[in-house]
Amino acid sequence: MYIVIGGGGQVGYYLAKGLLEQGHEVLLLEKDGKRVERLTDELGPSIVRGDACEARTLADVGTSRANLVIAVTGDDEDNLVICQVAKARFHVPTTIARVNNPRNEGLFRKLGIDVTISPTQSILHMIEAQLPHHTLVPLMTLTRAGLGLVELTVPPTSPAAGKTVRSMTLPTSVNLALIVRGENNLTPTGETVILPEDHIFALVTEEGEHALRERLLNERPVSSRP
Amino acid sequence: MRLLILGCGRVGATLANLMNKDGHEVTVIDLNSDAFDRLGADFEGVTIVGDGTDEDVLIRAGIEETDAFAAVTNGDNRNILAAQVAKYTFGVHKVICRIYDPIRQETYNALGLESISPTVVGAKLLKTAILNEAPRVQSAVQSIAEGRGMPLGEREKSLSTKAATGENR
Numbered sequence: 001m002y003i004v005i006g007g008g009g010q011v012g013y014y015l016a017k018g019l020l021e022q023g024h025e026v027l028l029l030e031k032d033g034k035r036v037e038r039l040t041d042e043l044g045p046s047i048v049r050g051d052a053c054e055a056r057t058l059a060d061v062g063t064s065r066a067n068l069v070i071a072v073t074g075d076d077e078d079n080l081v082i083c084q085v086a087k088a089r090f091h092v093p094t095t096i097a098r099v100n101n102p103r104n105e106g107l108f109r110k111l112g113i114d115v116t117i118s119p120t121q122s123i124l125h126m127i128e129a130q131l132p133h134h135t136l137v138p139l140m141t142l143t144r145a146g147l148g149l150v151e152l153t154v155p156p157t158s159p160a161a162g163k164t165v166r167s168m169t170l171p172t173s174v175n176l177a178l179i180v181r182g183e184n185n186l187t188p189t190g191e192t193v194i195l196p197e198d199h200i201f202a203l204v205t206e207e208g209e210h211a212l213r214e215r216l217l218n219e220r221p222v223s224s225r226p
Numbered sequence: 227m228r229l230l231i232l233g234c235g236r237v238g239a240t241l242a243n244l245m246n247k248d249g250h251e252v253t254v255i256d257l258n259s260d261a262f263d264r265l266g267a268d269f270e271g272v273t274i275v276g277d278g279t280d281e282d283v284l285i286r287a288g289i290e291e292t293d294a295f296a297a298v299t300n301g302d303n304r305n306i307l308a309a310q311v312a313k314y315t316f317g318v319h320k321v322i323c324r325i326y327d328p329i330r331q332e333t334y335n336a337l338g339l340e341s342i343s344p345t346v347v348g349a350k351l352l353k354t355a356i357l358n359e360a361p362r363v364q365s366a367v368q369s370i371a372e373g374r375g376m377p378l379g380e381r382e383k384s385l386s387t388k389a390a391t392g393e394n395r
Contacts, residue, residue, distance in 0.1 A: 080306070111314065
């Protein structure tokens with residue numbers, strides 16, 4: 001694959017190295033001349049000085065034949081423009097943007113960016129997962145399907161503890177995929193009884209996530225906007 | 227109308243003053259509170275310090291109730307991001323965005339984002355000024371840009387003298 005990366009910071013640099021090792025054709029664009037000089041020894045012709053937001057720069061490096069454009073500068077606005085210009089002018093099939101402000105993720109998707117990666121959001125989720133209290137942890141997002149894979153641990157106080165899956169009357173937007181109970185993995189059916197400390201993995205829509213929080217964790221839905 | 231302006235540089239401040247003078251409700255956002263000095267003592271609108279690409283700041287500035295939004299910071303990409311937040315996240319009816327880079331401006335215009343490139347507009351005005359053989363062409367072009375029409379002979383002379391001495395204010 002031919003992959004163009006915008007932004008030669010730490011993320012861009014390691015990403016370029018990793019993709020080169022996997023045998024891809026990679027071109028890293030970086031604005032700062034000194035940074036380019038420093039990285040040229042290692043990346044050779046795979047790094048070029050230039051602003052990935054500029055259509056001319058993208059044309060010079062042959063973006064129209066790129067299979068993938070990845071924007072990983074430190075600024076959301078630059079990452080958005082790199083991906084939008086790549087799509088609109090060069091018809092790049094897949095664009096990936098790093099998003100620093102998690103609130104921008106929704107907008108980026110709406111504007112046609114195929115994949116958004118929010119390190120801030122990931123770190124938040126990881127910290128949440130490490131905290132001892134029982135909560136729902138989003139593990140991954142399946143953008144095209146509009147689904148998320150979430151994990152939760154059933155607290156002893158759960159309204160669902162001791163009840164069967166069927167009696168919880170979960171909406172169809174919740175799909176219980178797996179229950180990990182001690183050493184055992186169970187495939188939930190309608191008759192499966194939920195027990196405290198069960199680890200539940202589920203595929204949910206946004207609405208389904210709210211339902212799951214309410215039925216299993218007794219959490220009230222919080223609106224995302226104040 | 228209610229207008230929200232992002233960026234209180236020369237253009238942002240001038241636009242804010244013009245709209246304020248015409249009796250519109252104006253709110254200006256800038257990262258730097260010193261920028262509001264450009265608004266002058268007569269400005270009656272609201273000023274908000276903050277990052278205008280951030281939804282919370284925009285809500286605080288009243289984006290949910292505004293009729294129009296103008297993104298005129300010095301950064302093309304900041305303007306592009308903020309304008310799209312205004313248009314697609316908050317559904318603001320009229321959104322205008324300043325983009326210096328003519329190619330980027332063309333791209334976003336094609337994507338349906340109403341934008342103005344001062345580079346293109348400025349270059350065209352300069353071209354007109356250079357090719358126009360009439361005397362005092364520069365003020366003629368400025369006059370057209372300011373919507374006063376073409377100044378003529380003595381009338382123009384007296385107007386520009388008045389303007390120079392501040393007599394007209």
